[in-house]
Structures are given as C-alpha cells and as structure tokens.
Amino acid sequence: MAIPRPTRIQAALFDFDGTLADTERLGIELDDEAYAHFGITPTQGEKNSLAGTDGLESIPALFRAHGMDVSAAEFFAHRRPSDVIYEEMPLEASPGARELMGRLRAGGTRVAVVSTTEHRLVVTALGRVGLLDLVDLVVGGDDVARHKPDPEPYARALKALGVAAHEAVAFEDSPSGVASAQAAGVHTLGYTGSSVPQDLSAADELFSSFELLDL
Template sequence: MLFDMDGTLVDSEKLWGVALDDLAARAGGRLSASARLAMVGTSMPISMALFRDDLGQPDRPYAEDVAWLTDRVADLFADGLEWRPGARELLHAVRAAGVPTALVTSTERRLAELALKTLGAENFDVVVCGDEVARQKPDPEPYLTAAGLLGVPIGECVVIEDSPSGVGSAVAAGAIVLAVPSDVALPPTAGVHVRSSLGGVDVAFLASLRS
C-alpha cells in the first residue's frame, strides 16, 4: 500500500493555504483561489512558479520564499493535523493485516516528520519525501522508488491519492490507483478507481482492486 499524505491521509492542504496566503500578504499581494487550487499536489518549484505568476512578481527570490513558507507550515503542522474521513481507520487496518506500507509525499522530509507525529511513524515501512527524489509528482519516480524500497512490484501496489498530479504519478508508475478527491476535482482517468472518501474502505476492498 502506497499512501499520499496531504489531502489524502490528513487535511493539511488547508494549512498550506493559510501559509501561502500569509506569504502573499507578506509580498504585498493576494493569492487567487484558482492559483491555489492549481498548486495542490504539485512540487515546490511548480507551486512557487504559480505563486510568482499569480502575484505578478516573476523575480521574487525562490529560496527566501520557500524558507519562509516552510517555516510557516512547520508552525501550523506542529499543532497537529486533522485526519481525512476514514483514513486513520484504513491505515490501522492495513497495518494490522501486515500489508507493507509506504508514505509517498511531495512534502519535504522536515515537514513530513512533523506530520508523522499525527500519522504515526510506526505505520509506515518506508517514507519517500519530495526532497528525496530527483523528479517529483506527476513523474512516476516517487512511487517507483517506494515500491522498490518495499520490494514489491509496482503493478501489485495500490496507491491512494487525492490530486491530479499524484494520480498522474501513480498511473505513470503502473500502480493500481484509488483516487479520493479532496480540494480539487479529478478528471476521469481510465483504470482509476474513484471514491468520495475513505470511509468504508477496508482491506478486503483494496484486495478486490488487485483482482
């Protein structure tokens, strides 16, 4: 089992939204709703390019903005994260069944470690973060890396994702994909299974996706 984090297991996208709004205000601007939605599930370089374009400030210093944004998100994460519906129950059921499990996130390791205080580091055999791969989602590398570390063929792995970028990464990797949209609507994609939430999803249901 390969789990995305933001918007899939925990409702952290809204905290990223708070931090991005704060960064925009610091820059003397205001982030549009459309730009924010376009950032969901993307890498930091893509998100910051969208941010600069939306504010009309193409020459903003990337490293400085990323450092400030990361510190702000870390402060917000430190207060704990809210689980997405059904996510905690499913994760615990998967672990109880002895299924190898990985967390695959575009978020950098520093912030993922804070999130793991809510998720439980013991619930994952492997954690792959955005700053630990050469190419982030929607490239297949993150999911291929996680499957390799688990020693499980990617075609036998079920990925749970919420964003177009994450779904694209999982599909390109060749995984079985269960999409649970959160903040952004997902376009119909051949072979992708879609649920409105993880409520009611259990180990038996996941096993059925592999048959």
C-alpha cells in the same frame, strides 16, 4: 487506459498532504500571508493549483498571471516555513485512515507513505496524527531526485518494499500525485474528500472517504 486494481494488494502507498491529513488547508494559510506581502490575492483555483507540487514552477506561474516576476525562492523567503504545519499547527488524520491502514496491515499488506514533503517532517506529522506505527516505509521529497508527477517517488517505494507495481495501489488527492503513481504503473485511487478540491478525473477510481472505502 485504466490500470486494473490488484486482486491481492501487496502494498498500499499513501500520499500524505491532503490525503492522510489536511495539511494543504494549513499550507494555504501560510501562502496567504506571503501573498499579502506581495500585494496580490490569488483566486481559490490558483491557490489549489499549487497543491501537490513543490512550487518551483507553479509559484512563478501564479505570479506571472498577476503581472509579477517572483521566483519560488523569493516567495518562500516571505512565507513562514512549512515546518510549523507538521510540527506545531493542529493536525488530525483523515477520518477512517487509521482503520483502513490497520486492516490492510492485518491482512499482510505493506504500507508506505510517498510524499513531496521532507522525510523528517512526514515522520513527525505521522507520529502526531497517530499513524506512524502503521507505516512500513516513508519516501519523502528529499529521498528522491525528481518529485511528483515524475514516477520516481513511487518507483522508489515499490523497490524498497520489494513489490511489483501491479500488486500495489496508491491513494492521492492531486493530479500530480495521480500522474506520478500511474506513471510507475500503480492503480491509483483519487481522494475527493480533501479540503482543496482538484481534478482527479485521471485516477483509476475515486473515493470520498476512507471510512467508506472497501478494500
């Protein structure tokens, strides 16, 4: 059953990777370098399946599909660290994201970023793309015990902001993110404008651009 959109939005909770900035395309570039080391060429669908996950289960599953037993730790040992995405590689905010966040804050809505990525890297990237000054709270992957699709990241953000789930909306570009937000009781908008298309049919609403979103 769909979760209704709040009449008055008290909190807007944004995923970062693939939603506020196109980091997932850059992550796939790093993944491709590591896949080459192991001698495999995953399909685009297999690559996309890793988006929005921490890789601990999805990476071994991908390699098993290619007849190999490779742990996430082994994979990451041969992959450049993700830090370079957030600290060095070219990065821009999704079109219209800053304007939407500004309008929401001007209307009294609290703004949070809820991500599986390490807290400090999210903060660094938000600063680089010019969004940090519009964010009241960041919940990173190292701030919680359980990652998306578990509801803990969103539940933690709601508690920290002092906002009830039915007063909030979430913006997500991955099935695991949608599941996490909805499990926390939050109306979730699925962003279809990401460079890594995913099945967002479970979202309460879909939108293709922050520039066209009416909130």
